[in-house]
Amino acid sequence: MLAMSTEKQGGWSMYTALYRSFRPETFDGILGQEHIVKILKNQIKTETTVHAYLFCGTRGTGKTSTARILAKAMNCLAETGERPCGVCANCLSIKDGAFMDVIEIDAASNNGVDNIRELRESVKYPPAAGRCKVYIIDEVHMLSTGAFNALLKTLEEPPENVMFILATTEVQKLPATILSRCLRLDFKRVPERILKQGMRDICSQIEVRISDAALGLIASNADGSVRDALSLLDQCISTGDKTVARDDVIDILGTAGEEIFVEMTELVLERQIAEALLLLDRILQDGKDVRQFMKDWIAHFRSLLMTKFIKNPEEVLNMSSENVDRIRKQSEEIELGFINDSIVKLSQTLTDAKWSTQPRILLELCIVKLASDLGGAPAIPVVAAPAARRPASSTKNSTEQSNAGEMTADPQIKSKSAVKRSASISDIDCDRLWHAVFEDGEALKGSFNLLRVGTKLKEVCEDCFYVEASNEMMETYIKENSSDLEMLMEKHTGRKLRLECTRNIVSGRDESGKTAEDLADEIGNKFGIHIEIQ
Ligand SMILES: [Zn+2]
Known part of the structure; x- marks a missing residue:
């Protein structure tokens, strides 16, 4: 556990997220919002702050942190230098969330009229400990219509020494009447360069070595949010490792972004x-x-x-x-x-x-x-790596698999197909392709495993493929499932192919050495029916 981010609470050592332990305490610590910092610093210096601010922007861009810093600046005790100082009693008290005159309200959970009425009541009383009472209302767009109206009344006639800072990620949901009462400041997504620098500083403080590539990957995935960047960094160092490489980040990220x-x-x-x-x-x-x-x-x-x-x-x-x-x-x-x-x-x-x-x-x-469909020659069949497409939950019988793979064409078998065949594609390994197809099909429909024993892919042509069934039942089964099979073939070959089903008319034994009776039993068991061979 990292010393920098550990706080003692009731004897327990609690880990504090980097985002919290490295919250900026003064204006200069805010990342990537120079345009806003400049305005606020100037207003503090010239004592021209307004009664109501509206901070807009996506999550994790520093709205709440900036609101707290502004609240500190309003109550800072420093006589000289820039406010807030970050070290006086009031600044420290606000940092700890213990200052009576800085009130944070989460509108997501306090969105009713009663909550705002309560607020209006408390607004009447002057600050207890500081110079200015600051109300920070987070996610203000979550307020109900009634609550907005109640809030509006307060914003219209703000008492002395009170400041409202409204923060929202969805400014378009706010009524125009509220917007017109506030000074609106838009928080931008933080550029990757600045996120990287910020994380680099933190890493050197907590003595973690992190590669530039790792920082870059975190920054690009954070998509402009300091909070997201730091929570990713948190995950990377949570293992206790003192070095972080790009691969460690990939392990955490998976492949999002x-x-x-x-x-x-x-x-x-x-x-x-x-x-x-x-x-x-x-x-x-x-x-x-x-x-x-x-x-x-x-x-x-x-x-x-x-x-x-x-x-x-x-x-x-x-x-x-x-x-x-x-x-x-x-x-x-x-x-x-x-x-x-x-x-x-x-x-x-x-x-x-x-x-x-x-x-x-x-x-x-x-x-x-x-x-x-991009045009050009048809895409190459993708039977090369069937293992990778197999579902993780697959519980295939390995001997069955290899048997199916070893099936070879029997020149003795006659086909009764009367369809005129188009040019055959010779470079396709029919057995492997068919195997990949019905393996995929099993995920779609359990009974597809029937195809293992009773069928064979004989040939793939430009516009169709020939499947041979070892008996009438399989022929019927294949025909009934032709659209699924065509879909699966399209997936595996990249072509729209028509299914042509033929029947192997050699009686007695099929290629796997099973008699028609064996097969009938096997299929009958699968379907839970009895099949009579005539
Ligand atoms: Zn101070």
Whole structure:
């Protein structure tokens, strides 16, 4: 445990988050809000502060910290020098949250009229210990309409020696009447360069060695929020390690952040389907929700779209300028048609996924479609790495698997297909491809494991694939499930292929050495029915 961040409370050693233990105590400690600090410092110096401030901005940009510093400045006892001094009795008392005249209210939990009436009552009394009573109302947009009206009355006729600091992340939810009574100050997302410097300073104080790459990765994922940056840093050092490298950060982060969507889009653009599916696998294994991933990816494409049309997209995109640069760079390399197509396809997949128990397969198929529809030669089948796509919960019988893999074509078997075949694609390993297809299918439908024993993928052509069934029952089963099989084949080959089912008319034994009776028993057991062979 770190000495710097440890406080004794009732004999217990409590760990205090970096964000709390390194809260700025004076104006100079505030990161990345120079425009606001300049105004406030000047108002303090010239004694021109106003009765009501409105601090707006995304979370973790320093609104509450700045409000407390302003409250200190109003009550600081320092005779000379800049206020707040941070060391006088009043400054220290405010820091500890023990100063009677600084009242913090969380509007999220105190949002009723009664709470504001109470506040209006207490406003009437003069400051008890300091020069100015300061009310800090956090998340002020959460107040009810009645509470807003009650607050408005107080803001209209503020008593002497009272200051209100309203803070909000959603300024658009505030009534215009409130806005017009306050001096509004907008907190910006903190640039990565400044976040990095801030974290570097903290690390040197707590004697942690951290690489520049690690700092960069934390900063880009914090997306302009000091709080997010420090809580990530907290996680990185929570193991007690005194050195932090980029890989340690990746371990903590998993694969969240804008970068992952840039990478995923890049892979699809380059039609590296296998890599894209493996990346998705990694993301999902890290605990990301499939549907949430789709939503975030759609948001990424929206950002790409905005950047194509808007010259200065920072405002609309609501993200750090470094992330905007990443988006801009990708947007320049990408066709409008592809962005459009991706949004449409992903949105459709997301809608389908709402009702599906297998949203992951739908997303995988969508990735294959996006890459395949880019034009040019059809995408390469991705049977190369079937293991990576197998669900983690898979409990496959390994001997069964290898048997299926070893099935070889039997030249003696005649096919009764009358369909004229188009050119066969010779470089496809049919057994491996089929294996990958029904393994995937088992996740979709338990009965797909029937395909292991009774079917064989004979050939894949330009526009269709031929599946041979060893008996009539399997033929029926395959035909009934043709649309699922076509979907799975599309996912694994990147082509829209039509299923052609044929029946192996060699009687007696099928390729696995089983008699028709064995097979009937096996299938009958799976379905819980009795099958009579005639
Ligand atoms: Zn002071």
